Amino acid sequence: MTAAKSLASRALSWWWGIAATLLATSLCAVLLPTPFMNEVMIFAIYVSGCNFLIGRLGFISFGQPAYLAIGAYCTAFYLFYVGTNPLVGLGVGVLGGLLGAIIIGPFFVRLRSDYFAMVNLALAVVLFYVTQKLLVSITGGDNGLWFLTQMQSTPLLDLTAPAQFLWFAIIVATAVTVMFKYLDGTIFGACCLASRLNEDKLQFIGYDNFKIRLVAFIIANTVTALAGAMYAIYFGFVSPEMGSPSRAAEPVIVTLLGGVGTLAGPLIGAFAYTGMKDVISNLIGNWELFIGFLLVFIMLVADQGIWGTLPPAARALLVHLRRAAGRARN
Amino acid sequence: MSLDPRLVMSSVIFGLSIGGIYFLLAIGLSLCFGLMRIISLDQLLYYSIGAFVTYSVGVATGQFWLGVAAGAAAGGLASLAVERLIFRRIYARDPTFSMITSFGLLFGGIGIIKFVWGVVPRPVEVPTLAQFDVLGTQIPVYRLIIVGIAVVVYALIWAFLHRTIVGKAIRAAIENVEHVEGLGINVGRLFTLTFVIAGALSGLAGGVYAPLILVDPMMGLEMLAFVFMVVIIGGLGSIKGTAISALIIGQVVSLGSLIYAPAAQMAPFVIMLAILLIRPTGLFGVALTRR
Numbered sequence: 287m288t289a290a291k292s293l294a295s296r297a298l299s300w301w302w303g304i305a306a307t308l309l310a311t312s313l314c315a316v317l318l319p320t321p322f323m324n325e326v327m328i329f330a331i332y333v334s335g336c337n338f339l340i341g342r343l344g345f346i347s348f349g350q351p352a353y354l355a356i357g358a359y360c361t362a363f364y365l366f367y368v369g370t371n372p373l374v375g376l377g378v379g380v381l382g383g384l385l386g387a388i389i390i391g392p393f394f395v396r397l398r399s400d401y402f403a404m405v406n407l408a409l410a411v412v413l414f415y416v417t418q419k420l421l422v423s424i425t426g427g428d429n430g431l432w433f434l435t436q437m438q439s440t441p442l443l444d445l446t447a448p449a450q451f452l453w454f455a456i457i458v459a460t461a462v463t464v465m466f467k468y469l470d471g472t473i474f475g476a477c478c479l480a481s482r483l484n485e486d487k488l489q490f491i492g493y494d495n496f497k498i499r500l501v502a503f504i505i506a507n508t509v510t511a512l513a514g515a516m517y518a519i520y521f522g523f524v525s526p527e528m529g530s531p532s533r534a535a536e537p538v539i540v541t542l543l544g545g546v547g548t549l550a551g552p553l554i555g556a557f558a559y560t561g562m563k564d565v566i567s568n569l570i571g572n573w574e575l576f577i578g579f580l581l582v583f584i585m586l587v588a589d590q591g592i593w594g595t596l597p598p599a600a601r602a603l604l605v606h607l608r609r610a611a612g613r614a615r616n
Numbered sequence: 617m618s619l620d621p622r623l624v625m626s627s628v629i630f631g632l633s634i635g636g637i638y639f640l641l642a643i644g645l646s647l648c649f650g651l652m653r654i655i656s657l658d659q660l661l662y663y664s665i666g667a668f669v670t671y672s673v674g675v676a677t678g679q680f681w682l683g684v685a686a687g688a689a690a691g692g693l694a695s696l697a698v699e700r701l702i703f704r705r706i707y708a709r710d711p712t713f714s715m716i717t718s719f720g721l722l723f724g725g726i727g728i729i730k731f732v733w734g735v736v737p738r739p740v741e742v743p744t745l746a747q748f749d750v751l752g753t754q755i756p757v758y759r760l761i762i763v764g765i766a767v768v769v770y771a772l773i774w775a776f777l778h779r780t781i782v783g784k785a786i787r788a789a790i791e792n793v794e795h796v797e798g799l800g801i802n803v804g805r806l807f808t809l810t811f812v813i814a815g816a817l818s819g820l821a822g823g824v825y826a827p828l829i830l831v832d833p834m835m836g837l838e839m840l841a842f843v844f845m846v847v848i849i850g851g852l853g854s855i856k857g858t859a860i861s862a863l864i865i866g867q868v869v870s871l872g873s874l875i876y877a878p879a880a881q882m883a884p885f886v887i888m889l890a891i892l893l894i895r896p897t898g899l900f901g902v903a904l905t906r907r
C-alpha cells in the first residue's frame with residue numbers, strides 16, 4: 287500500500303513539473319508573439335542537448351552548431367531535392383544527426399573535456415567551410431537552399447503555418463524534456479553523472495566509461511540535430527550561417543544562464559536569452575559586448591544560472607517571511 | 617599535376633610567416649595552460665587589440681613599427697587588467713571554467729572593439745614593399761621579417777625560461793606549483809608575469825600580421841580555430857611542441873591552398889584528428905593533472 291502510494295506520488299511529482307511547464311509555455315504561446323515563441327522553443331531543444339552534455343557528462347562543446355547544421359542540411363537536402371513532406375524531412379534530419387554522431391562520437395569522446403571542446407569547435411569550423419565553399423554545387427554556398435514554398439502542408443498540425451508549427455514545437459520540446467527526465471531516473475543516467483564525478487570509481491564498479499559517454503554523446507547530438515531540422519522546416523531555408531562558428535558559444539552560454547544540469551534550465555535560459563537578445567539589439571545594437579560580459583558575470587557571480595539561483599533564493603525568502611509572520615503572530 | 621617550383625617556393629615562405637604568427641599566438645595559450653592550468657582564449661582578443669592599436673598609431677604617426685610596439689604594449693596592459701580583475705579569481709577552478717570565462721571575455725572584447733573602431737575593415741600599409749630574389753622567385757622581405765621575429769621570440773622565450781632565475785621558477789612551477797611556493801617564491805606574481813608576456817606576444821602577433829590582412833573586429837574569431845589546432849597538435853604546455861606544430865600547420869595551410877584551395881581550411885583539422893587519435897595529449901603534451 288505504502289509502496290504503491292509512494293510510487294503514485296512520485297509519478298505525480300514527475301508529471302507535475304512537466305504539466306506546469308507545458309501550461310506555462312502554452313500560456314506564453316497565446317500571449318507572446320508567435321515568431322518569438324517559435325525561436326524560444328526550437329532554441330530550448332537545441333540547448334537541452336548541450337545541457338545534457340555539460341550537466342550529465344561534464345563535456346563542454348563549442349561545436350554544437352556543427353550538429354545543428356548536420357540536422358538542418360539533411361532536412362534541407364530531402365526537402366529541396368527529394369520530397370515535399372516536412373515530417374519526413376524532420377525524420378531524415380534526425381537520422382542524419384544520429385548517423386553523424388555515431389560516426390564522430392567514438393573519436394571525440396575519448397578526449398579529455400577541454401580537448402573535446404576545442405575539437406568540436408574545429409569540427410564546426412570545418413563544416414562551415416564545407417557548406418559554404420567546398421560543396422557549393424549541392425548546398426548553394428552562401429545563398430543557401432530555399433524550399434519554403436515546396437513543402438506540402440501536413441494533416442493535424444500544419445508545419446508550414448508558423449502558428450501551428452509553434453504547437454508542434456511545444457510538443458517536441460516537451461517530449462525531449464520527458465526523455466531527459468526519464469534518462470535521469472535510469473541506471474544509465476546515474477552512470478553518466480558518475481562518469482562526470484569520478485570515472486575511476488565507475489570503472490572500478492565495472493562500467494565502461496567510453497560506452498556510457500558514447501551513448502550519451504549520441505543522444506545529446508541527435509537532439510541537437512533535431513533542433514537543426516526544426517529550424518530548417520520553420521524557416522524553410524538553410525544557409526551556412528546557421529552553423530557559423532561565431533555562434534558556437536550560444537548553447538553553452540544559454541545552458542549556463544538557465545542552470546547547468548537542471549531540467550527547466552534550457553527552456554528558461556532560451557527564454558531569457560532570446561528575450562534579452564531582442565531587447566538589447568534593439569536598444570544598443572552591440573550584441574557581443576553584452577553577451578560576452580554576461581557570460582563572465584555568470585561565471586564569476588552566479589554559476590548556478592537562473593534556475594539554480596532564483597528558486598533556492600525564493601524558497602529562502604519564503605521561509606524567512608513565514609518565520610517573520612509567525613513571530614508577528616506570537 | 618605539376619607545380620611551378622617558384623609558386624612552391626613563395627608558398628613555403630608564406631607558410632613560414634603564417635606559422636610564425638600562429639606560434640606567437642599559441643605560445644601564450646600554451647604557457648598559460650602549462651603554468652596556471654587555464655585555457656586563455658582571450659589571447660585572441662589581445663591579438664585584435666594589437667592589430668587595431670597598430671592601425672591607429674600607424675595612421676596617427678605614420679610609424680608602423682612604433683604602432684607594433686604600441687600594439688604589443690596595449691595587449692600586455694589589457695591582459696594585466698584582465699588577470700588582476702578576473703583570472704585571479706578562477707585559477708583554482710577547473711580548466712573548462714576558465715575556457716568559458718575567457719570565451720566570454722573574447723566576445724565582450726569584440727563588442728568593445730566594435731564600439732571603439734566600428735565594424736569597417738581597416739587596411740594597414742605594409743612597411744616595406746621590397747622583394748628579393750631566391751632562385752628566381754620574388755620573396756617579399758616583410759614576410760621574412762615576420763619569420764625572423766618569430767625566431768627571435770622563440771630564442772628569447774627559451775633563454776628567459778632556461779637562463780634567468782624567474783624563468784627557472786616558472787619552469788619549476790609548471791612541474792609543481794606547491795614546491796615553488798614552499799621555497800618562498802611569490803607564485804601569484806609569476807602567474808601575472810606569464811599572463812602579461814602571453815598577452816604582449818599576442819598583441820605583437822596582431823600588429824605584425826595587420827599589414828597582410830584587413831583589420832576587423834572578427835579577426836580574432838577567425839584565427840581561433842587555427843591557434844587551437846596549433847596548441848592541441850603541439851600539446852598544451854609544451855613550447856617546443858607549439859613551435860613545431862605552428863611550422864606544420866603554417867605549411868599545411870599555405871601548400872594546401874596551392875594544391876586544392878577549398879581543402880586547405882580542412883587539412884589542419886584532419887591532421888589534428890589523426891594526431892589526437894594516436895596521441896590524445898598532442899605531440900609533446902604534458903598529462904593533465906588537477907591541482
